[in-house]
Amino acid sequence: MNDNINSVLEIEGLEMLGAGTSFAEEISSMLSSVPIFDDLTRSELNTMASFLHAFRAPKKTVILKEGARTVYLFLVLEGSVSVHKEDGNGRQKLIAHITPGKSFGEMSLLDDLPCSATITTEAETRVLLISRECFRRMLDLNPALGVRLLWKIGRLMSLRLRQTSSNLVDHLE
Numbered sequence: 001m002n003d004n005i006n007s008v009l010e011i012e013g014l015e016m017l018g019a020g021t022s023f024a025e026e027i028s029s030m031l032s033s034v035p036i037f038d039d040l041t042r043s044e045l046n047t048m049a050s051f052l053h054a055f056r057a058p059k060k061t062v063i064l065k066e067g068a069r070t071v072y073l074f075l076v077l078e079g080s081v082s083v084h085k086e087d088g089n090g091r092q093k094l095i096a097h098i099t100p101g102k103s104f105g106e107m108s109l110l111d112d113l114p115c116s117a118t119i120t121t122e123a124e125t126r127v128l129l130i131s132r133e134c135f136r137r138m139l140d141l142n143p144a145l146g147v148r149l150l151w152k153i154g155r156l157m158s159l160r161l162r163q164t165s166s167n168l169v170d171h172l173e
Helices: 005-009 021-032 040-047 106-111 134-139 141-167
Strands: 015-019 053-057 061-066 072-078 081-086 092-098 118-121 124-133
Touching: 005 040, 005 134, 015 021, 021 040, 021 053, 021 072, 040 141, 061 072, 072 106, 106 141
Parallel strands: none
Antiparallel strands: 015 053, 053 124, 061 118, 072 124, 081 092, 081 118
């Protein structure tokens, strides 16, 4: 299940910890600590784990760069990352911190558009990721699990949009 992983390995500083079926038990254990998956069965976690890859990144590693084309959903297991967005004057503005149990990259996994922000590790960080190719394969091989994950991603994106709308209204005249 190492499709599309070569481009991830090109991200300077990312060290692969394990991937796919050969590392599925370890990844399944990691997944069980992520709150968004707390209602999945052990069997579903094991199935999902066979499509994921685990990485470690040292502090200050740029995992995603605004404007780059990526096709990955990341789950933060340990450590934290910051999310920066370039403003109209070319300055980087901090817009969020992502801590263990949270994710990033959902939009590019689904819409194939460039990254909307830059993601940088704030400390040594461990992440799980799934590529679009592996996600599609999981959907084909296990549609019920795929639909549950799409539902979770859709709900997460909806919640983030609601938060953004609430924050934005304070800045409107």
